[in-house]
Amino acid sequence: MIDPAEARAEGLKALEAQLARDFLNLELPAKPWVPLRSVDGQMVRDVVVIGAGMCGLAVLAKLKLSGITNVVAYDAAAKGEEGPWITFARMQTLRSPKTLAGPSLGLAQLTFGAWFTAQLGDAAWDALDKIPKAQWMEYLIWYRHVLALPVVNDTRMVGIREEGDHIAIDLEGAENGRVLTRHLVLATGRSGLGGFSVPPFLSEIDRRLWAHSADVIDFHALKGKRVAVIGAGASAMDNAATALEAGAGQVDLLIRRTEMPRINKMTGISSFGVVHGMQHLPDAWKWRFVDYTLSSQIPPPRSSTLRVSRHPNARFLLGCSINGVRVNGEALELNTSLGSMNYDYVIAATGFTNNFAGRPEFETIAPHIRTWADGRHTSEMGQARPGLSDAPDLGPDFEFREKEPGACPMLRHIHCFNDAAMLTHGKVSGDIPAVSAGADRLVRGIAASLFAADVETHYANLRAYDTPELLGDEWVDSSPLIRKEAAL
Known part of the structure; x- marks a missing residue:
């Protein structure tokens, strides 16, 4: 009898051998071509990527395949815990x-399909509905391993500053000190450049009584408790379901809208055109697409919603806006449009913000970053919307732009490859569907910039290249004979 673990290992080994053959046939990775740099004996990286989740890994892989090899990614998480998949997702x-x-x-x-079927076969693939999140994390771990991507874990970026022609990054953790780089990519996921979006009525409340949906939450401590979840999106459903499955006594979803959103608009129009054309649209059309999508809201998945509603102690309270909150002993009293309600714990599934001014690691660049509110959004586009107006106004290579030209030159070499880039570039730097297209766009831009910066070196290499194609013994010069005959 074949051991299942051995069969999976053999299948994966065969897949990796085929991948190696594909690389050979495609001449990948490309040979390294970027001249090495150093300053006072310290190596200068060509690219540093902050974040080694899916987007960070895709960028690293594309850089390596493109022959840009003096690169590294840093992630604050432990190895195998990057991104949201086995943490707050x-x-x-x-x-x-x-x-x-x-x-x-x-x-x-x-x-993922090749990785899955190599181990479990076509029948298992046909039977699979959606990908279990832990299995997706396993796939990303394999992706990092099979491509030998350079990632340093347990290391956080704590500062950025300009140092000559380079960007200096301060690190804390497994690797400490200063790293110099020519380009910096912020692949920082959903939180983008900011952090949690917290309703004002919770901002002064003791954190032991509430959490954001992306916080580390001890759900087992909620057993028997009254829990309110603010919101109706996917994360609201997932957190409510997790609380219910952990034994919460009652879970109420407090939903401001009077009707649940039902249609995922952007999914319905996904196409090659959307992926590659959105970045080239006039600003008014970009705004129109994203503003309408946000106004319509993205509904939670049907399976996530049913995961909540199957519990008799779950309630969906529609048309329930929150006017205020006060601490009432060891509980919270919420003043809502449906009356006063008391809960032992509140989870705010209220998303993220682009307000990067609150992130200390960005304090040197935040005042200089141009946003859509700095002139790109016009009155013809309609009312300014938080989350859109404060989105960074990016260049074609995801690079930041300065509010005042010349005030912070290093911004042109800092690239925003995260959720905050959506308004300028479309959904190519945060979600699974188009991340490859986004990584390709970004790396093409970085490659062009690196080549232009070193153009004198590349030209000198052209002049110095002296490997002969012809050795001189491949022909006989007949012209002397022709001249002699012509002279007769």
């Missing part, structure tokens, strides 16, 4: 279809 499965190519960069053997 509390859904049971991914929401995306299993067939999406994800970070495969156009290489079939790098897809």
